[in-house]
Amino acid sequence: MLSLTIALVIAMSLVASAQTYTPPVSQPSAGQLKMLSMMQQRVADSPHHSESWRMLAKLQFTLGQPNEAIASARRAVEEDPHNAAAHFDIGQFLEKTGEGAQSKIHYDRVFQIAPQSSYAAQLRELGLEAPPTGMANLQIPRIEGAAASAQNATDLPDLPFGRSAVQPASYEIQTFDGSDDVELRLEQLEAEVRAPANRLRVFMKTGVLYNSNVTLTPISRELAQSDSGSFQGFANPDIDWKWLRTDTMRAGPLFRGYYTVNEAHMSDFDLASYQPGGFFERDFKLGSNQAIGRIDYVFSADFFDGNAVGTRHSGTTSLTLIRPDLDAIYLYFTLAQSDFEDDGTTPLQTSLDGTTITTGVTRFFQTGWERLPMHALGIDLESADTEGADYRYLSYNLHGSTSWKISPKWELIPTWGIGYRDYGDYTGTVDRSEFFWRAHARLQYQWNDRLSIAAVCGHDRFASDNDDFDTERTEGGIEFTFTR
Numbered sequence: 001m002l003s004l005t006i007a008l009v010i011a012m013s014l015v016a017s018a019q020t021y022t023p024p025v026s027q028p029s030a031g032q033l034k035m036l037s038m039m040q041q042r043v044a045d046s047p048h049h050s051e052s053w054r055m056l057a058k059l060q061f062t063l064g065q066p067n068e069a070i071a072s073a074r075r076a077v078e079e080d081p082h083n084a085a086a087h088f089d090i091g092q093f094l095e096k097t098g099e100g101a102q103s104k105i106h107y108d109r110v111f112q113i114a115p116q117s118s119y120a121a122q123l124r125e126l127g128l129e130a131p132p133t134g135m136a137n138l139q140i141p142r143i144e145g146a147a148a149s150a151q152n153a154t155d156l157p158d159l160p161f162g163r164s165a166v167q168p169a170s171y172e173i174q175t176f177d178g179s180d181d182v183e184l185r186l187e188q189l190e191a192e193v194r195a196p197a198n199r200l201r202v203f204m205k206t207g208v209l210y211n212s213n214v215t216l217t218p219i220s221r222e223l224a225q226s227d228s229g230s231f232q233g234f235a236n237p238d239i240d241w242k243w244l245r246t247d248t249m250r251a252g253p254l255f256r257g258y259y260t261v262n263e264a265h266m267s268d269f270d271l272a273s274y275q276p277g278g279f280f281e282r283d284f285k286l287g288s289n290q291a292i293g294r295i296d297y298v299f300s301a302d303f304f305d306g307n308a309v310g311t312r313h314s315g316t317t318s319l320t321l322i323r324p325d326l327d328a329i330y331l332y333f334t335l336a337q338s339d340f341e342d343d344g345t346t347p348l349q350t351s352l353d354g355t356t357i358t359t360g361v362t363r364f365f366q367t368g369w370e371r372l373p374m375h376a377l378g379i380d381l382e383s384a385d386t387e388g389a390d391y392r393y394l395s396y397n398l399h400g401s402t403s404w405k406i407s408p409k410w411e412l413i414p415t416w417g418i419g420y421r422d423y424g425d426y427t428g429t430v431d432r433s434e435f436f437w438r439a440h441a442r443l444q445y446q447w448n449d450r451l452s453i454a455a456v457c458g459h460d461r462f463a464s465d466n467d468d469f470d471t472e473r474t475e476g477g478i479e480f481t482f483t484r
Contacts, residue, residue, distance in 0.1 A: 036063065050080035051430060051468050057089060066097045083429050084114035118348045118389055118427050199245060202484040205236040209477035214262050214269045216473045230266040235259045240279060251280040272303045290322040310340035328364040347387060349427050354386035375402040389425040396420050413442040434464040452481045
């Protein structure tokens with residue numbers, strides 16, 4: 001997800017007499033300056049891409065550059081006169097800078113271009129009406145020299161919402177299909193087989209990676225530039241304690257998390273995700289299959305560089321079937337409710353608050369071959385019913401993995417995934433639906449029963465016709481896994 005929607009709540013002031021705009025006065029972070037530079041480079045590389053000019057304008061206005069923002073927004077409508085969102089933004093900018101009389105021209109264009117859009121709906125809510133018939137051919141004067149250059153860092157203000165101009169779009173941890181849930185459940189089952197008497201299960205992944213795109217964080221695909229690489233340390237704990245335990249039942253608290261530390265120039269994207277919760281599971285027979293039913297509840301709180309991003313409540317009901325031939329089938333259903341700190345400039349368009357429903361099934365196939373003991377294939381469906389129309393989607397994902405035994409201690413584990421997200425309610429002029437795929441591999445050495453060391457690498461690609469949402473990420477490094 002590559003939109004540069006700024007994580008800032010700006011109160012709309014569509015009244016007859018607008019107040020004078022007063023820019024913020026605090027200093028920007030290095031990440032914000034880098035973001036501005038990246039957007040300016042984007043419009044330099046693609047000077048006829050209207051949406052890039054519009055996003056640059058929104059960023060400039062947030063950073064206290066109203067004149068440059070208005071010029072960039074006018075350039076957006078020059079490149080695409082039917083860009084209703086850009087006309088709406090110009091009207092907003094003009095009102096906030098005390099030039100509300102000129103905003104009506106642009107609001108009229110919103111009604112003429114997209115009368116059923118969320119922008120037109122907001123204007124109607126504020127008492128504005130569509131222009132009379134016959135005014136649909138109003139032309140906006142062409143403004144020369146619209147491209148703005150970056151100001152000196154000492155002249156740029158900080159964003160009011162923390163240090164990170166990012167609006168997270170999702171909570172996935174490492175991959176953007178359902179394979180993470182499957183991998184987690186497989187590890188839980190393997191731990192139960194290895195040490196059924198243990199009440200405490202500890203699973204920890206940690207290591208160092210080079211990530212070519214740290215803004216494509218585990219909880220966000222919103223700011224996704226291709227030149228934001230950094231080395232990063234990470235830690236991913238997963239702990240549960242079987243406080244109650246019988247021959248067929250287990251229950252207790254759990255804790256998960258995901259933490260990253262980047263190089264100093266990308267510290268705005270240092271992530272801390274705290275995920276406490278609880279679980280209950282029970283063994284039973286289902287026909288000829290051994291079955292394990294499980295319910296998990298997890299509360300998540302996420303932070304970028306110490307600044308709160310959002311929270312989520314999620315519940316997962318799952319069923320694992322162990323067939324007589326020792327193949328396993330994993331089915332799950334997850335219901336999650338998200339609440340983000342920031343809802344964007346126009347919540348009906350930009351808010352990520354809402355409900356996500358995910359369901360899927362994965363089968364683990366036993367091959368009987370010593371070198372290739374198992375492979376897995378899964379499919380997942382996801383629906384995100386967000387308040388903001390730009391983030392509402394349906395997703396269809398397919399993923400798989402294979403385990404190649406090179407020797408008793410060495411193992412190669414390739415994984416892959418493909419999927420499609422359909423953003424049917426997106427309000428922009430260019431469709432943002434995306435096809436995504438990934439290819440990852442892990443060469444693992446089992447040091448002893450508890451510790452393994454692995455060289456890992458992978459590539460994620462998110463392809464969209466909308467350049468603001470087209471991106472990719474490559475990772476590689478060393479990972480340590482501790483189990484108990």
